Amino acid sequence: MxxxxxxxxxxxxxxxxxxxxxxxxxxxxxxxxxxxxxxxxxxxxxxxxxxxxxxxxxxxxxxxxxxxxxxxxxxxxxxxxxxxxxxxxxxxxxxxxxxxxxxxxxxxxxxxxxxxxxxxxxxxxxxxxxxxxxxxxxxxxxxxxxxxxxxxxxxxxxxxxxxxxxxxxxxxxHFAQRQTWLIQRLQTLVKNTEAESQLTGIIAALEANQEHLTDLTETLQMLKGEPYE
Amino acid sequence: MNNEALIQQLKMLQKKAPAYETRALYQETIILLKAQTRRIEQAEAEIDGRTWNHETW
Structure with a gap:
């Protein structure tokens, strides 16, 4: 943008x-x-x-x-x-x-x-x-x-x-957008840092949380009978 | 690895980072991790509550 x-x-x-x-x-x-x-x-x-x-x-x-x-x-x-x-x-x-x-x-x-x-x-x-x-x-x-x-x-x-x-x-x-933004910024850091493996682990944890949260949100929308956006 | 360990790692990375902007990014990552955890707990609790709501069985 x-x-x-x-x-x-x-x-x-x-x-x-x-x-x-x-x-x-x-x-x-x-x-x-x-x-x-x-x-x-x-x-x-x-x-x-x-x-x-x-x-x-x-x-x-x-x-x-x-x-x-x-x-x-x-x-x-x-x-x-x-x-x-x-x-x-x-x-x-x-x-x-x-x-x-x-x-x-x-x-x-x-x-x-x-x-x-x-x-x-x-x-x-x-x-x-x-x-x-x-x-x-x-x-x-x-x-x-x-x-x-x-x-x-x-x-x-x-x-x-x-x-x-x-x-x-x-x-x-929106939280979802800010989440993705932060992960992307961290990914650009990975190449330029000595703590590459540490940072890779942190990014993986953030992504796993993000995915888990998306699944939970979908389940909730289903329980409420609302279409998932 | 649990969140507390990740937060400790991020705090260490933040201390070592030379650039102000990078330190800010690490600090914000800690905030994000905490927010993700809170939202996951809330969503799980809500799913649990709705599943056990006998009026919708």
Missing amino acids: RTLVVIAHPDYDNSGTQAFLQASAQSLSQVTWHILDQVYPDLHMDIIAERQLIQQADQIIFQFPLYWYSAPASLYAWLDQVLQTKHEETLPDFSGKILGLVVSTGTDQKQFAAGRQEQFTLSEYLRPFEGIARKVNLQYRAPLIISQFSYLSEQQKMHLLITYQQYLTLKTD
Whole structure:
């Protein structure tokens, strides 16, 4: 899957979160990294070039820090100029493509709830992007939220690295897909490690578990009288 | 080999891995192993429960 990451951040070079995400994506071959504020400091977009980037991608990610419950200005400039010009009467049709959001927040994610500090959920605040996706036939997927990056422990950061890589390279976050993804990544490591036999054993155990789980799921579907997908 | 032994192996591999990204991958493998085990146990328990449900006999 080819993924275009459209980043809106007015102070990109000084963002620890963005630096971490960029380093996390570095080893992924089919990911295009596109920092709007650096390519277009004057926010005047090259519409043809931007549309080519969209056409080449299977998935488009809008990546930004949450500013006033929305995205920084450069993303809105991009949306205003690239999706539809004033001379065009029809909207673009991006059927078959996916729209994902990677949003960082300085506020704890728990505060985005009824009765808490931010009152509304992030799904509610980010609803306009879901509407935009629907309007141009993009399939909207659940956003990846990174809250209070600087407070994350080393373990949480490592988990974020993998979650982010999976978000950029998988179409969904279903357990079955994440399982296969991880096994494939380990397989690429086997050749480059001294612990080849150990790692081969671990992969075999993961695959055996995966198969066992599939069998159990099929049995359960049968017992429930549901078709197995 | 049981899961606990595999997790110990993964922790050793993680300690020795020079690259941050590889260490992250090993850590995530431990999380996956635990999740697989939990899901297998849950599915087995559900199958057991449904099989013994006399109302569906």
